[in-house]
Amino acid sequence: MNQAPSSPPQFDDAFRTRLLELLCWRRDVRRFRSEPLLPGTLERLIEIACLAPSVGLSQPWRFVIVDDIRRRQAVLDNFESCNAEALNAYGDDLSDRYAALKLAGLREAPCQFAVFADRGTMTGHGLGRRTMPEMAEYSAVTAVFSLWLAARAEGIGMGWVSILEPAVIAAALDLPADWRFIGYFCLGYPQAEEDSPELERAGWEQRRPAAGSIVRR
Amino acid sequence: MNQAPSSPPQFDDAFRTRLLELLCWRRDVRRFRSEPLLPGTLERLIEIACLAPSVGLSQPWRFVIVDDIRRRQAVLDNFESCNAEALNAYGDDLSDRYAALKLAGLREAPCQFAVFADRGTMTGHGLGRRTMPEMAEYSAVTAVFSLWLAARAEGIGMGWVSILEPAVIAAALDLPADWRFIGYFCLGYPQAEEDSPELERAGWEQRRPAAGSIVRR
Numbered sequence: 001m002n003q004a005p006s007s008p009p010q011f012d013d014a015f016r017t018r019l020l021e022l023l024c025w026r027r028d029v030r031r032f033r034s035e036p037l038l039p040g041t042l043e044r045l046i047e048i049a050c051l052a053p054s055v056g057l058s059q060p061w062r063f064v065i066v067d068d069i070r071r072r073q074a075v076l077d078n079f080e081s082c083n084a085e086a087l088n089a090y091g092d093d094l095s096d097r098y099a100a101l102k103l104a105g106l107r108e109a110p111c112q113f114a115v116f117a118d119r120g121t122m123t124g125h126g127l128g129r130r131t132m133p134e135m136a137e138y139s140a141v142t143a144v145f146s147l148w149l150a151a152r153a154e155g156i157g158m159g160w161v162s163i164l165e166p167a168v169i170a171a172a173l174d175l176p177a178d179w180r181f182i183g184y185f186c187l188g189y190p191q192a193e194e195d196s197p198e199l200e201r202a203g204w205e206q207r208r209p210a211a212g213s214i215v216r217r
Numbered sequence: 218m219n220q221a222p223s224s225p226p227q228f229d230d231a232f233r234t235r236l237l238e239l240l241c242w243r244r245d246v247r248r249f250r251s252e253p254l255l256p257g258t259l260e261r262l263i264e265i266a267c268l269a270p271s272v273g274l275s276q277p278w279r280f281v282i283v284d285d286i287r288r289r290q291a292v293l294d295n296f297e298s299c300n301a302e303a304l305n306a307y308g309d310d311l312s313d314r315y316a317a318l319k320l321a322g323l324r325e326a327p328c329q330f331a332v333f334a335d336r337g338t339m340t341g342h343g344l345g346r347r348t349m350p351e352m353a354e355y356s357a358v359t360a361v362f363s364l365w366l367a368a369r370a371e372g373i374g375m376g377w378v379s380i381l382e383p384a385v386i387a388a389a390l391d392l393p394a395d396w397r398f399i400g401y402f403c404l405g406y407p408q409a410e411e412d413s414p415e416l417e418r419a420g421w422e423q424r425r426p427a428a429g430s431i432v433r434r
Contacts, residue, residue, distance in 0.1 A: 008410035009238040011370045019236070019370055021226040023268040023363055043431070050427040051240040052362075055379055057414055057422035064432045071434050086347050094342055103345070124422050125311055128320070130303050132379045134354070138399065141358040145269075146240055149366075153228045153236055162272055162349045173434050182355065193225035197274055205274035205341050210267040214260070215281045217288050217390045 022153055025195050029157030030102045032188035036110040037156065042187065045156075049147035055135035056127030061143040064114040064173055066184075074172035075114075075164065075184055076106045082163045101202055104161045109186030114169060115144055116179035140182045157190035239370055242412050246374030247319045249405035253327040254373065259404065262373075266364035272352035273344030278360040281331040281390055283401075291389035292331075292381065292401055293323045299380045318419055321378045326403030331386060332361055333396035357399045374407035 046063050054060060066072055083103065090098050106112070117140035119133055129135050148158045166181035199205050263280050271277060283289055300320065307315050323329070334357035336350055346352050365375045383398035416422050 006412075008412075009235070009242055011235065011239065011372070015232070015235050015239075016367075016370050018226070018228065018232050019239070019367065020265065022228065022232075022236070023265060023367075025226055026268075026270070028270050043427075046431060047427040048237065048240060050424075050430065051243075053243070053245050053365075053377065053414075055377075057416040057424065059425055059430065061430055062432060063430055064434055066434050068434055082348050086344075089347070090342075098344070101344075123425065124416075125307075127303070127315070127318075127416070127421065128379045130306070130380070131299050131382050132398075132400075135379045135400075137351070137355070138358045141355045142362045145359045145362050148270075150233075150236065150240075153233050155228070160270065160272075162345045162352045163347070165348050175432070181349075183349075183352075195223075195225075197270075199274040199341075199344070204344065207267075207274065208276055208340065210260075210264045213267065213276065213278055213280055214263060215279060215392070217281055217283050217285055 022149060025193060026149060026152045027157060027190070027194055027197065029159045029190045030105045030198060031191040032105045032108040032110070032157065032186065033191055034108060034110065035189060037188065042111055042113065045147045045150050048150040049143040052139065052143040052146045054124070054139035055129055056124030058121055058124030058129070058136065058139065060117045060119065060121050060136040061140040062116040062118055062179060064116065064175065066112045066114060066173065071172055072112060075169060078164050078168045078172070079104055079106055079161060082165060086163060097204060101199070101204060103163060105159050105186045106161065109159065109188045111187040112185065114173060114184045115140055115182040116175065117182055118179050120178055137180050137182060144182060151187060155189065156187060159186040161186065239366060242410060243366060243369045244374060244407070244411055244414065246376045246407045247322045247415060248408040249322045249325040249327070249374065249403065250408055251325060251327065252406060254405065259328055259330065262364045262367050265367040266360040269356065269360040269363045271341070271356035272346055273341030275338055275341030275346070275353065275356065277334045277336065277338050277353040278357040279333040279335055279396060281333065281392065283329045283331060283390065288389055289329060292386060295381050295385045295389070296321055296323055296378060299382060303380060314421060318416070318421060320380060322376050322403045323378065326376065326405045328404035329402065331390060331401045332357055332399040333392060334399055335396050337395055354397050354399060361399060368404060372406065373404060376403040378403065
């Protein structure tokens with residue numbers, strides 16, 4: 001990760017246009033092709049992820065690469081249980097639509113990992129976390145998103161699975177109970193490339209104009 | 218934001234190299250030049266931020282543009298109070314080093330905004346948030362990081378201020394008490410461009426090899 005030039009890069013309009021395309025075509029992927037990633041791909045993407053900002057330079061992200069088939073099955077079991085409960089909680093109007101959604105690629109994705117945030121880390125000496133301990137999790141999320149963008153720039157899709165019980169996943173992966181679960185991630189080549197979210201194409205929800213998210217003070 | 222081509226973009230090695238440079242040279246900026254951003258810059262960056270992923274397409278991010286001088290002062294007052302408390306909490310060995318750090322550009326940054334996550338939003342019908350309600354905050358963080366990268370690609374620096382009390386900031390900005398505070402952000406042209414974190418250059422903490430953040434299961 002030391003390839004950066006010693007003089008600051010100048011980014012031009014062409015790069016900014018491509019960056020915008022990357023952000024437009026990044027997707028939460030649930031439909032993967034079965035072919036594996038090249039060996040070392042995930043480790044390389046994790047190196048890029050570690051360029052992310054972290055509160056007080058605490059680097060609290062923990063990447064858990066999950067290869068064991070029984071551990072993957074335990075994650076899938078928990079997903080199916082949580083997903084069934086979610087389905088039951090919707091009323092008649094939404095439950096049919098929910099049931100028709102594909103919400104994870106856990107059976108197909110060749111590469112899977114979990115991310116946690118270690119609030120207890122002494123790295124960074126607690127700087128910036130005194131009033132906002134949740135900054136550890138937010139730092140880990142910026143690492144996740146860095147990995148996501150770098151993967152997409154290589155034609156690799158990622159899906160973020162949150163229909164899981166954090167404590168169950170931590171136990172299934174035999175990890176410290178005080179690590180905060182950020183998410184479970186599927187990585188692989190996508191079956192299709194799209195510039196709109198699958199939930200939008202499926203009619204579940206639509207994107208809203210940014211102006212509706214702005215408040216002025 | 219509808220400039221995306223209808224056929225998927227092909228990202229090449231040159232783009233990936235530039236993207237890596239962007240991630241390497243993104244910084245948490247605390248030293249800003251005083252010149253203002255062009256009118257409309259923040260609004261345009263917020264549009265890009267809204268391309269971020271969100272759980273269940275809930276788009277829970279709320280951007281609060283802070284122009285009022287008294288509200289900015291209230292944020293600065295709270296930062297100074299929290300920063301003084303943090304300083305007092307460090308022992309002799311660290312307090313001198315902490316006192317020497319510049320941790321925010323609140324006095325200089327021409328453009329300032331806060332970001333919150335609205336856990337109560339019905340957009341997305343709660344999908345993916347049942348077992349992990351914190352996914353609303355994580356979604357907002359991906360929007361923040363999208364804005365950060367897009368800003369840096371324009372030569373604009375951003376600083377994330379977390380040495381603040383969330384409830385005090387929400388009150389100072391007259392916002393719903395149930396919005397979750399993500400951070401307060403300073404935006405402007407940086408005095409210098411750097412490829413290493415200010416906290417590393419100041420000797421507060423150093424970056425660790427990515428391998429130390431990887432666990433295998």
